[in-house]
Amino acid sequence: MLIGRSHELDYLTNYYNQADNSLIVLYGQKGLGVSSLLQEFAKEKDVVRLCASQCSPRQQCYVWSKKIRNQGISIGEYPDFSALFDAISELYAGQKDAGKTVLVIEDFHWAVRNSDDFMNAVTAFLADEENKGRLMIILASNAIGWVENTFISKIGRNAFAISGFLKVKPMSFLDMVCFYDTNDTKKCIQIYSIAGGNPGYWTRFDIKSDLKTNICRLFLEQNSVFASEGLNRISDELRELSVYGTILASLAEGREKLNDLYTHTGFSRAKISVYLKNLMSLELVEKVFSYETADNRNSKKGVYRICDPLVQFWYHFIFPHSDELGVMCAEEFYDTYIAEEITDYISAGYGKICAEYLDILNERGKLPVQYTRHGEWVGKNGRIDVVGQDAKRNTLLGFCNTSGKALDLAMVEADIALAKEAHLRPEHCFFFSADGFTGEVEAFAKRNDGVYLVDMNDL
Numbered sequence: 001m002l003i004g005r006s007h008e009l010d011y012l013t014n015y016y017n018q019a020d021n022s023l024i025v026l027y028g029q030k031g032l033g034v035s036s037l038l039q040e041f042a043k044e045k046d047v048v049r050l051c052a053s054q055c056s057p058r059q060q061c062y063v064w065s066k067k068i069r070n071q072g073i074s075i076g077e078y079p080d081f082s083a084l085f086d087a088i089s090e091l092y093a094g095q096k097d098a099g100k101t102v103l104v105i106e107d108f109h110w111a112v113r114n115s116d117d118f119m120n121a122v123t124a125f126l127a128d129e130e131n132k133g134r135l136m137i138i139l140a141s142n143a144i145g146w147v148e149n150t151f152i153s154k155i156g157r158n159a160f161a162i163s164g165f166l167k168v169k170p171m172s173f174l175d176m177v178c179f180y181d182t183n184d185t186k187k188c189i190q191i192y193s194i195a196g197g198n199p200g201y202w203t204r205f206d207i208k209s210d211l212k213t214n215i216c217r218l219f220l221e222q223n224s225v226f227a228s229e230g231l232n233r234i235s236d237e238l239r240e241l242s243v244y245g246t247i248l249a250s251l252a253e254g255r256e257k258l259n260d261l262y263t264h265t266g267f268s269r270a271k272i273s274v275y276l277k278n279l280m281s282l283e284l285v286e287k288v289f290s291y292e293t294a295d296n297r298n299s300k301k302g303v304y305r306i307c308d309p310l311v312q313f314w315y316h317f318i319f320p321h322s323d324e325l326g327v328m329c330a331e332e333f334y335d336t337y338i339a340e341e342i343t344d345y346i347s348a349g350y351g352k353i354c355a356e357y358l359d360i361l362n363e364r365g366k367l368p369v370q371y372t373r374h375g376e377w378v379g380k381n382g383r384i385d386v387v388g389q390d391a392k393r394n395t396l397l398g399f400c401n402t403s404g405k406a407l408d409l410a411m412v413e414a415d416i417a418l419a420k421e422a423h424l425r426p427e428h429c430f431f432f433s434a435d436g437f438t439g440e441v442e443a444f445a446k447r448n449d450g451v452y453l454v455d456m457n458d459l
């Protein structure tokens with residue numbers, strides 16, 4: 001069963017059920033389940049599948065024509081794209097009452113990049129009167145940066161033939177819990193802090209093994225699956241990997257402001273800005289703007305962060321010591337470079353889980369403030385993980401305890417003081433903790449109606 005993709009399936013089904021032909025662009029990062037979504041959607045439908053490769057148009061048509069001939073259709077060895085699509089129409093020519101045929105072209109970006117004729121042929125095929133109401137074309141890709149920033153300008157007027165864009169986004173923490181079908185919230189938090197919302201990564205982790213065993217097996221052992229994953233994520237679409245690697249390594253060490261990156265790397269500010277923009281287009285880096293309050297003097301003006309958890313983990317722990325992997329065994333590397341920091345590292349990822357939890361309650365109308373805008377407040381002396389406000393500026397705040405010990409009253413008072421520093425009224429405060437709460441805090445919550453305690457192990 002496909003978990004957490006009901007919205008995407010409904011979107012595709014809606015276009016499939018329409019009377020007209022449709023052309024959908026489906027895209028998302030590797031591992032997010034684009035192919036799995038297509039497999040689920042294709043059930044009980046007539047589907048023709050093609051996959052584009054990084055090759056010349058002539059070679060591409062040669063490969064595709066061979067596949068079509070194997071299904072009993074007569075076609076030349078080296079057709080052009082138009083002749084190839086005409087041959088595809090013969091596959092369903094005798095199925096007048098059998099519903100639509102779905103043509104799926106995966107990794108379509110290679111075909112568009114290498115040939116101006118490809119999209120011309122696709123749109124002509126879609127508009128052919130013989131195919132009216134009988135065809136749905138899905139162009140699928142993992143090249144999210146290219147799809148969002150280059151594709152439309154590349155294809156020109158052919159863009160008017162596109163019916164819709166569907167972006168497959170990372171899945172939630174709740175989806176992960178359903179994926180593993182477990183009550184072990186602590187292990188799910190650990191895995192989510194490293195793998196994020198990428199189900200392709202989830203399949204690699206063993207929920208029954210401890211964190212050290214998973215990290216050693218997946219990152220540190222010889223030929224392990226994620227041994228070079230941080231580099232792999234940028235090598236497919238970017239050049240000058242040494243520059244991108246330097247910037248990512250700097251961010252992973254906590255250099256979040258442009259001036260910090262400039263001082264450390266020695267690159268010009270203009271160059272860093274361009275490379276950060278490219279990393280953001282691939283959704284590897286994000287620029288975090290602090291939630292706007294009545295007075296922003298105590299907030300940071302904007303910081304950069306690696307937003308892909310696995311890339312962050314790789315550049316934080318693996319990249320700086322990669323030369324030691326060939327010398328140390330996996331367990332020794334873990335004990336030397338990871339063990340001491342891993343608890344704090346995982347705790348830093350609690351904020352996203354807390355925000356997801358509050359978003360779910362907000363959607364269901366189960367919060368004291370039904371917020372219409374929310375974000376994170378990033379201050380000079382700390383941060384507030386969740387700030388939510390409704391149209392009347394009634395405020396809800398969320399704080400995550402990442403200290404590694406039970407939340408005590410001094411921590412609560414420090415969080416409330418931070419809210420005042422941000423010029424936010426702490427009317428409703430949710431305090432999350434993976435290590436429980438002291439008796440003083442529990443008593444404090446009972447005395448104050450606007451204080452809510454959430455044990456993260458019960459999420």
